[in-house]
Amino acid sequence: ETGVTQSPTHLIKTRGQQVTLRCSSQSGHNTVSWYQQALGQGPQFIFQYYREEENGRGNFPPRFSGLQFPNYSSELNVNALELDDSALYLCASSLARGGHSGNTIYFGEGSWLTVV
């Protein structure tokens, strides 16, 4: 139990639609990162939010966007869904940005997105 909760756990969308995934970070954590894990692959960094501002982005197109709220919860939005967007989306929270002092990140159980 990491204290990071994600919703929904599973969803199916049609190509071209938009999706919003939600994440509640562990209590006291001000940093949230989102990762995409395709089947059989390791997680790939999408972006990170620190105190409501984007603090780094991986190699993902602009149709992947996010928000962090004052309570440090977060949303991942994906527009114009493509079949290749089908994956497990993981949210991770941490106490501080990045790898500061080898900061540990705690993952939620993820949201399975299937695009048909």
Place this chain on the structure above:
Amino acid sequence: AQSVTQLGSHVSVSEGALVLLRCNYSSSVPPYLFWYVQYPNQGLQLLLKYTTGATLVKGINGFEAEFKKSETSFHLTKPSAHMSDAAEYFCAVSLNTGNQFYFGTGTSLTVIP
């Protein structure tokens, strides 16, 4: 650029045998190194991490890993495999100046009774 290579996408061991999962990394600066485990339909759970200091680190469930800078390796070991160890294992690296983790492609561990 940072990257992580996990040798062997699938590893099978007998129950009670040594577990060895290999991880090599490349990094332009001294990295922080992590091993995570993922059980079916679950998120990632931290097994252990190396930041600074002692190069042999002990984690949960009897796992340990040794940071070898000269070999750019961070292999994960456990002396005696248990059936409950069957899972996917991911090695990851982060930088002390960065904001993201770089993961390997994972190693699926099967434990044979």
